[in-house]
Amino acid sequence: MQTFANYTYERPNIPKVKEGFYQRLEQFQNAASLDAAIDAIDELNAIRNHLSTMYNLGFIRASIDTRNEFYHNERDFFDEHLPEIQELDTAFYKELLKSSFEPQLRDKYGSQLFDLAECQIKAFSKEIIPLLQAENKLTSDYSKLIASADINFRGESYTLAQLGPFSEDPDRETRKEALEARQSFFAENKEKLDSIYDNLVKTRQQIAEKLGYKNFVEVGYLRMQRIDYNAEMVERFRKQVEEVIVPIATKLYEKQAKRIGVDSLKFYDESFAFSSGNATPKGTPEWIIENGKKMYDELSEETSEFFQYMLDRELLDLEAKKGKESGGYCTYIEDYQSPFIFSNFNGTSGDIDVLTHEAGHAFQVYSSRNFSVPEYYFPTSESAEIHSMSMEFFAYPWMENFFKEKVEKYKYTHISDAIQFLPYGVAVDEFQHLVYENPDWTPEERNQAWRNLEKKYLPHRDYDGIESLESGAFWQKQGHIYEDPFYYIDYTLAQVCAFQFLKKSQENRGKAWQDYIDLCKLGGSKPFLELVQSANLKSPFEEGTVEAAVSFIEDWLDNIDDQKL
Ligand SMILES: [Zn+2]
Numbered sequence: 001m002q003t004f005a006n007y008t009y010e011r012p013n014i015p016k017v018k019e020g021f022y023q024r025l026e027q028f029q030n031a032a033s034l035d036a037a038i039d040a041i042d043e044l045n046a047i048r049n050h051l052s053t054m055y056n057l058g059f060i061r062a063s064i065d066t067r068n069e070f071y072h073n074e075r076d077f078f079d080e081h082l083p084e085i086q087e088l089d090t091a092f093y094k095e096l097l098k099s100s101f102e103p104q105l106r107d108k109y110g111s112q113l114f115d116l117a118e119c120q121i122k123a124f125s126k127e128i129i130p131l132l133q134a135e136n137k138l139t140s141d142y143s144k145l146i147a148s149a150d151i152n153f154r155g156e157s158y159t160l161a162q163l164g165p166f167s168e169d170p171d172r173e174t175r176k177e178a179l180e181a182r183q184s185f186f187a188e189n190k191e192k193l194d195s196i197y198d199n200l201v202k203t204r205q206q207i208a209e210k211l212g213y214k215n216f217v218e219v220g221y222l223r224m225q226r227i228d229y230n231a232e233m234v235e236r237f238r239k240q241v242e243e244v245i246v247p248i249a250t251k252l253y254e255k256q257a258k259r260i261g262v263d264s265l266k267f268y269d270e271s272f273a274f275s276s277g278n279a280t281p282k283g284t285p286e287w288i289i290e291n292g293k294k295m296y297d298e299l300s301e302e303t304s305e306f307f308q309y310m311l312d313r314e315l316l317d318l319e320a321k322k323g324k325e326s327g328g329y330c331t332y333i334e335d336y337q338s339p340f341i342f343s344n345f346n347g348t349s350g351d352i353d354v355l356t357h358e359a360g361h362a363f364q365v366y367s368s369r370n371f372s373v374p375e376y377y378f379p380t381s382e383s384a385e386i387h388s389m390s391m392e393f394f395a396y397p398w399m400e401n402f403f404k405e406k407v408e409k410y411k412y413t414h415i416s417d418a419i420q421f422l423p424y425g426v427a428v429d430e431f432q433h434l435v436y437e438n439p440d441w442t443p444e445e446r447n448q449a450w451r452n453l454e455k456k457y458l459p460h461r462d463y464d465g466i467e468s469l470e471s472g473a474f475w476q477k478q479g480h481i482y483e484d485p486f487y488y489i490d491y492t493l494a495q496v497c498a499f500q501f502l503k504k505s506q507e508n509r510g511k512a513w514q515d516y517i518d519l520c521k522l523g524g525s526k527p528f529l530e531l532v533q534s535a536n537l538k539s540p541f542e543e544g545t546v547e548a549a550v551s552f553i554e555d556w557l558d559n560i561d562d563q564k565l
Contacts, residue, residue: 003314007336009057011074012050014081021047021088029095037101038108044092045374049334051085052374054078056333060340063325064317083129090124093117109373110525115227116375123211123222131207138200142482145192153181160185160477161326167271168278175268180466186476187468193476194443200482205439216436220486225380227527231433233541234489238426240546241492245422246457248554252416253460255562266464273413274565279406281352285319285345288402292355295398302517306366307359313338315362318354320344328354330361330388332377337369349410352402353392360391368523379524381487383531385494386501387520389418393502394516409565415553418495423457425492428478430457432486447472496540497532499549504536506552 021044028040058074066072078085096117099105106114149160154177166178186193204216213219217231257265260275281288296307310316315338317324328343339362343354361378364387368377378384392414400407427450434449435441441449451472454461463469475481480488504512519535529539538545 001312002336003312004338004340005314007057007333007338009054009061009071009074011077012054014084017047017051018084018088022091025091025095028099031099031101034101034104037099037105041096041105042372045372048088048092049374051088053333053335055085056331056340060317060331060333060342063342065323066325067323090120093120097121112227112524112526113373113375115527116225119222119225119227123219125211128207128210131203131210135200135203135207138196138203139483142193142196143479145189145196146477146479149185151181151185153178167268168273170272170275170277172262172269172272175272176266176464179268183466183468186473190468190473193473197446197476197482198443201435201439201441204436204485215439216485217433220432220436224486224490226382227380228529229541234429235433236543237489237493237541237546238430240540240543241422241426242457244547244550245419246459248550248557249420249423249458250460252420252557259562264462265460266462267466267469268464273416274409276565278413279349279403279410280347281349281402282404282406283402285351288345288351288355289316289318291398291401292359295355295395295401296359298398299394300513300517302367303363306363309366310339310341310359310362315340317341318343318345318351320346328358330358330365332365332369334374334377337366339363339365349403349413352399352410353414356392356395357388360388363387363391364520364523367517367520368525371523371525373525376523376525379522379526379531380528382490382493383524383528385491386497386531386535387516389494389498390501390516393498394505394513396502396505406565408560412557412560412562412565415557418499419550419553419557422492422495425488425495427453427457428475428481429486429489429492431475432481432488436485450475493528493540496546496549497535497537499553500537500545501535503549503552 024040024043024047028037028044031037031040055078058071058078062068062071062075096102096105097114102114146160151158151160151163153163153166158181160182163178163182167175169175169178201216204219208214208216208219211219221231253265253270256273257263257269260269260272262269283291293307293311296303298304313336318341324344326344328341330339330341332339341354341358341362343351343358345351345354361384364379364384365377371377396411399410403410431450431453435446438445449472451470454472454474478488501512501516504515515535515537519531522531522534526534529541532539538548540546540549
């Protein structure tokens, strides 16, 4: 059997690939029969899959070892040619939509492919290329500025990521000073951060106008491929979060203050959940993976087969090691039908989350691997997170293997974090609606809007006089706001769906699991609300869904004596 290390990488010859692609596209245009059109589509998809396979192999291998010059050059090569590769997709989509066989192809593949194609076409025109380039330049200015942070804290220098662990330090003074150090970076770079965002908003407004839209909100939704819901529905969802979740979250912060022994919870206390420390996995990385295998073997036949597939082909790179990039992800190597999971185990409960969350993504794409349409391997992002977040819950019965006597503490933290995230998540979403509906706002007006949203969604929040935070600049640390406009509500919508799976799994585990498996097999072949419906879940946009999804969670949280965890 071939393992990941033996998957063949070869740099594609772009001009030759393009030539072959356009030849087949012509065959598709001139297809005399439906069968001929389908054959041409299959060949086009084979070319697209092969390109994506090479891209992914280069990307993964460069991230596993940043010192590997060969793969770094290959990744740069792809970055450079990405616009050309995307042009191939657009060319294909245009022909697909105007094909004389369109109705029959829609029958065969389902409408989703055509709706996705339309989103991409509506969000693009040749005219906006210079603006897109300007937008890319600005987002990379932002990520470079954030990565360049060299922050002095108690005589040592740190990046923003390296400062992270101090937010959980048992010593309150340390947490406070670390936060002040972090914010001094944002305060010193205020003008740069404001100007990058200001330019981004103005550039995006121009893109919207050139494409014929009033403002960037619609373009943002098209880019996120939102096919069956709109901004008004999202607004109604945020309202439910405000009414139902904010009071629960506030109660959780009050309990936390008591637990860690402070009179009033300040912002620098929020990440410090327990004086006795957080629940951590009780073993080495090898032990975690072994237990993971046991868990997936016992969970179901399907997951057992999946996890063995990942192990046999060596598609998991989980341990932190020298030269490895930070972070974690799950991707898919098309030609080898291989999901791939990348992470950096660090001894925290996050290691187990990788094994459930990223493996949830991987299990979904594994379940969808036989689709002939590459667009259907993964669903759009709000749906994709349902699989991963729900797997975290389906894995609950096995958490005792990892956390031993601390298992209740783990679950309490996991669920509290999920609840507390929702108000923040919708605040980030509402902020972006306001910003793009008011493209002429000054940086001060944006900060004021953010501060107002914090009062609405995070009423417990107390910045203890730290100037840049009091003035409303917190949002500048949230990369999505700069880099992926409107990519955020996705996590909150999926979380509410995952809560529903948790509830169902407690009522009738067999039925809930079958719904989950069916959902995974549908991959990205349907839009969000249709996927939700086919999994027998309620739409998060429907009045009452949020409350119904979390009331049992609230009861569970209320009944736990968190002081004793
Ligand atoms: Zn995810």
